[in-house]
Amino acid sequence: MALIAPRTPPGTMELLPSKQIAFQRMLDTIRRGYERFGFLQIETPVFETVDVLLTKSGGETEKQIYFVQSTGALEQAKRPDIALRFDLTVPTARYVAEHEHDLSFPFRRYQIQRVYRGERAQKGRYREFYQCDIDVIGKDSLSVAYDAEMPAVIYTVFRDLAAVGIDVGPFQINLSNRKILRGFLEGLGLSEGEAQAAVLREIDKLPKVGVDAVRTTLTGEQALSAETADAILAFVGIDGSTDEMLAKAKDLGSASALAQEGLDELTQVVAGLRALGVPDSHFRVNFSITRGLDYYTGTVYETFLTDFPQMGSVCSGGRYDNLASQYTKSKLPGVGISIGATRLFYVLDQAGLVKDQTSTIDVLVTQFAPELLPDYLALAGELRTAGLNVEVHLEPAKIAKQMKYADRAGIPVVLMMGPDEKAAGTVTVKRLASGEQAAVARADLPGHLLESFGRAR
Numbered sequence: 086m087a088l089i090a091p092r093t094p095p096g097t098m099e100l101l102p103s104k105q106i107a108f109q110r111m112l113d114t115i116r117r118g119y120e121r122f123g124f125l126q127i128e129t130p131v132f133e134t135v136d137v138l139l140t141k142s143g144g145e146t147e148k149q150i151y152f153v154q155s156t157g158a159l160e161q162a163k164r165p166d167i168a169l170r171f172d173l174t175v176p177t178a179r180y181v182a183e184h185e186h187d188l189s190f191p192f193r194r195y196q197i198q199r200v201y202r203g204e205r206a207q208k209g210r211y212r213e214f215y216q217c218d219i220d221v222i223g224k225d226s227l228s229v230a231y232d233a234e235m236p237a238v239i240y241t242v243f244r245d246l247a248a249v250g251i252d253v254g255p256f257q258i259n260l261s262n263r264k265i266l267r268g269f270l271e272g273l274g275l276s277e278g279e280a281q282a283a284v285l286r287e288i289d290k291l292p293k294v295g296v297d298a299v300r301t302t303l304t305g306e307q308a309l310s311a312e313t314a315d316a317i318l319a320f321v322g323i324d325g326s327t328d329e330m331l332a333k334a335k336d337l338g339s340a341s342a343l344a345q346e347g348l349d350e351l352t353q354v355v356a357g358l359r360a361l362g363v364p365d366s367h368f369r370v371n372f373s374i375t376r377g378l379d380y381y382t383g384t385v386y387e388t389f390l391t392d393f394p395q396m397g398s399v400c401s402g403g404r405y406d407n408l409a410s411q412y413t414k415s416k417l418p419g420v421g422i423s424i425g426a427t428r429l430f431y432v433l434d435q436a437g438l439v440k441d442q443t444s445t446i447d448v449l450v451t452q453f454a455p456e457l458l459p460d461y462l463a464l465a466g467e468l469r470t471a472g473l474n475v476e477v478h479l480e481p482a483k484i485a486k487q488m489k490y491a492d493r494a495g496i497p498v499v500l501m502m503g504p505d506e507k508a509a510g511t512v513t514v515k516r517l518a519s520g521e522q523a524a525v526a527r528a529d530l531p532g533h534l535l536e537s538f539g540r541a542r
Contacts, residue, residue: 096212106442118242124195129176149202169201182412190224220421227418232384233357235422250440255391259371268344285375321373444495471531
């Protein structure tokens with residue numbers, strides 16, 4: 086039988102242990118940051134029913150869904166009734182609607198799980214990837230103050246990533262409010278919902294395709310006049326400091342009550358960000374930020390790495406006042422933001438900004454004398470009880486070979502105990518990075534190792 090060539094499915098990320106440890110530490114840092122702001126963890130199934138998943142998905146997302154079908158259903162030519170989730174927001178809305186009588190509101194949730202999209206596989210773009218979401222969902226109403234909290238969490242998390250060897254460098258959270266542009270469109274005579282949604286989706290493509298391409302689509306497929314298209318592009322192109330942009334938008338959009346409502350909310354968000362300690366250098370108002378998904382109704386966010394503009398947004402989200410209304414008669418407004426962890430890690434790793442991590446194993450207990458294996462197992466048990474991660478080399482082999490194994494596996498400390506050490510009640514501790522070794526009393530060994538790793542006893 087011919088061998089099948091082993092290959093990773095396209096559009097997926099598979100890492101060697103040193104990189105996987107770094108990626109997991111990234112996820113752990115994000116999790117700790119979310120919990121520090123009072124968010125609670127949930128998980129939802131990897132697939133949802135089709136009727137739930139396709140509700141108000143909008144944009145291009147519906148074309149990228151992976152449908153799930155069992156062999157039996159396929160043989161019976163049944164249409165798939167479940168599909169892999171394309172994001173975590175829709176499943177969360179379903180979750181909250183289903184369990185609303187058991188939850189405390191406002192419900193603050195975080196979720197770190199894989200999602201799936203049938204995009205064309207390319208470098209840095211994945212079909213399977215991690216999203217790290219936070220959302221706050223209210224009952225009947227939800228203060229716009231929560232809209233300010235979202236980017237404040239992201240600012241804290243990105244700042245903390247450097248401490249675990251992942252340096253995102255300078256970054257900026259762009260924010261706007263869809264009501265502002267929708268109100269501006271109303272003033273131009275574009276008041277019909279689908280027409281507005283189509284324009285917003287085109288504006289969302291600006292960073293990818295540029296002004297000329299968007300203008301061509303607006304005057305072509307969307308059948309807008311050149312004057313209207315130019316007015317829209319001029320509005321989303323407003324630039325300046327945060328306060329200058331808010332003032333300019335007020336002058337241009339004040340004729341619309343909806344635009345004024347959006348400006349008032351955005352002004353509150355900016356004030357909240359400053360009160361939460363986010364410096365102006367790390368956020369900016371950007372009226373071209375609209376988000377491509379149609380369920381966003383107010384505040385929207387996009388986060389960009391200054392040194393990697395070609396990467397696009399690595400963290401996005403916004404306010405969705407009506408999403409859960411498809412599943413319940415209760416009004417459950419929410420706001421959320423999400424980090425695309427897989428894509429972020431890939432770009433930073435390619436740029437050399439991710440430090441390879443040593444093994445999560447602290448110590449290798451070598452098998453110096455096979456007859457002492459019960460002693461090695463007992464020693465490992467004592468160290469694990471003390472809080473250390475310990476591996477025992479269970480195959481008898483030359484010490485040099487065991488040392489080579491530890492070095493290649495990234496294990497920093499090797500322990501050796503032969504008959505003489507056992508009789509003396511000591512263990513030889515060798516640090517592979519420096520080559521230093523010393524005899525340590527077995528009774529003192531746990532404390533000695535913990536102190537050397539900088540951990541409390």
